[in-house]
Amino acid sequence: MKDGADMDEAAGMDPQDAAVIMQEARARAERELNIRHPVIFASWALVYLLGYGVVWLSIRGQQPYRAPAGWALALLALLAVMTLGVTAMVTDRATSGVGGASALKRRIYWLSIAIGLLGLYIMEAALRYNGVSRAVLGVVTASAPLLVAGVVLVAGTAAWLNWYAFGLGVWLIAVAAFSGFAGPVGVWAVDALAVGIPFLLMAAIRIGRSWS
Amino acid sequence: MSQDGLDPVIHAPARLRLMVTLATLPDGDTLSFTRLQDMIGLTPGNLITHLRKLEDARYVQMEKTGSGVNALTTVALTHDGRAALEGYTAVLRQLLDTAESAQRR
Numbered sequence: 001m002k003d004g005a006d007m008d009e010a011a012g013m014d015p016q017d018a019a020v021i022m023q024e025a026r027a028r029a030e031r032e033l034n035i036r037h038p039v040i041f042a043s044w045a046l047v048y049l050l051g052y053g054v055v056w057l058s059i060r061g062q063q064p065y066r067a068p069a070g071w072a073l074a075l076l077a078l079l080a081v082m083t084l085g086v087t088a089m090v091t092d093r094a095t096s097g098v099g100g101a102s103a104l105k106r107r108i109y110w111l112s113i114a115i116g117l118l119g120l121y122i123m124e125a126a127l128r129y130n131g132v133s134r135a136v137l138g139v140v141t142a143s144a145p146l147l148v149a150g151v152v153l154v155a156g157t158a159a160w161l162n163w164y165a166f167g168l169g170v171w172l173i174a175v176a177a178f179s180g181f182a183g184p185v186g187v188w189a190v191d192a193l194a195v196g197i198p199f200l201l202m203a204a205i206r207i208g209r210s211w212s
Numbered sequence: 213m214s215q216d217g218l219d220p221v222i223h224a225p226a227r228l229r230l231m232v233t234l235a236t237l238p239d240g241d242t243l244s245f246t247r248l249q250d251m252i253g254l255t256p257g258n259l260i261t262h263l264r265k266l267e268d269a270r271y272v273q274m275e276k277t278g279s280g281v282n283a284l285t286t287v288a289l290t291h292d293g294r295a296a297l298e299g300y301t302a303v304l305r306q307l308l309d310t311a312e313s314a315q316r317r
Contacts, residue, residue, distance in 0.1 A: 013225060015216070015307040022301070025229040029236035032251060097247025099286055101240035 035094045038210075041203035043083040049196035051076035052142070056188035065135055065184050105159045109152065116148035138184030142191050146176035171198065217303045219296055221269040226254060226262050231297050234272065234289040242275070242286035263287060271296055 013021070058072035059065065095103065124140055153169030156162075172195065179190040222231055229252050237243060249259050266272040271293030276285045289297075 013223070015218070015304055015311065017225075018218070018223065018228060018304055019308060021225055021228050022232050022304075025232035026236060029233040029251065033236055097244035098237065099242040099244070100237075100288065102238055103241070 033094055033098065036090050038203040038206040039090050040087050041199045041206065043086045045196045045199035045203065047076070047079045047083050047196075048192050048199065051079040052188050052192035052196070055142075056185065056192060059138075059185050059188070062185065065138065067134055067138065068141075068188075105156075109156050109159075112152045112155070113149060116152060117145060120144050120148055135184040139180040139187050142184075142187045143176040143179050146172045146191065146195065150176060168198075168202075216307060218307070219300050219303075221265060221271065222296060222300045224262075226252065226258065227266060230259075230262060230266065231271065231289070231293065231300075234287065235294060235297050237289070239291075239294070240288075242288040245274075245285035245287060248287055266293070269293075269296070 054075055055068045055072045058069035059067070091106070095106065124137065124144070127137060127140065150169045150172030153165050153172065155169075157166040157169070175191060175194040179187045179194065182190045222228055230248070233248065233251055234243060245256075245259070249256060252259065254262070263272060263274060267274055269292075270290055273288050273290050274285060275288075276283060278284050
């Protein structure tokens with residue numbers, strides 16, 4: 001009696017069938033193994049537009065500047081944690097069972113961001129401890145995470161050779177560097193728009209490409 | 213090689229799907245046996261039979277780590293496998309082009 005594998009060969013196929021099988025298998029593999037970036041971009045756009053936007057709303061009338069409202073920072077933190085969860089879920093769905101060089105690069109990438117953010121928050125605590133003004137702290141709290149993410153994206157190009165990520169990293173560094181000139185209140189609005197809108201556009205472009 | 217020049221190791225529906233799926237991964241990446249089974253939709257017995265044929269031709273490399281419930285089998289396309297799939301694709305394209313020109317005449 002023939003087993004399944006022999007029956008598969010016995011069935012035979014002409015070149016046209018083979019071409020169809022290849023096309024379907026490639027489309028399915030790309031659909032299942034590629035990370036759904038539009039979901040990730042749209043989620044982070046929400047963090048910046050809504051989270052940073054709410055923080056800006058909570059401080060825009062302050063004269064003189066004091067600090068963002070606790071509830072606004074809590075909402076921003078909640079959105080960031082939820083988005084990290086979405087990012088992890090979308091990534092895990094695509095990369096489950098995938099090992100080797102890419103998995104190692106991905107782990108190093110996320111570890112770099114985590115170490116960078118940890119260092120940043122310790123530095124913020126040191127600034128606070130040394131009595132730095134609230135205005136300086138406000139600018140650092142809003143912009144410095146973008147600087148960390150930007151530098152990791154730019155450096156990550158060495159591993160991924162992804163020039164879109166390189167461009168995004170350069171943009172985040174530029175936003176982090178220049179938005180501080182808007183002051184401790186304006187920096188939240190500038191970052192919200194300068195990061196949120198490009199992220200939304202990138203999500204829309206990726207969706208458009210997958211439909212075309 | 214078969215009569216039409218297509219590599220008989222690859223020229224079977226299940227093995228063609230396996231090769232194309234593994235070729236989607238970047239060089240140096242592996243895919244677990246269970247994920248591959250889930251994506252191809254074969255029984256474990258059929259999948260292992262096809263993978264062994266590909267392994268015998270040195271087109272894929274299988275590696276088993278751990279034991280018992282922690283056992284993990286991973287599969288990766290080799291450089292020879294990637295080259296063989298590229299060769300298969302080139303021959304297939306040629307056959308399709310020839311058939312298309314014959315139809316036009």
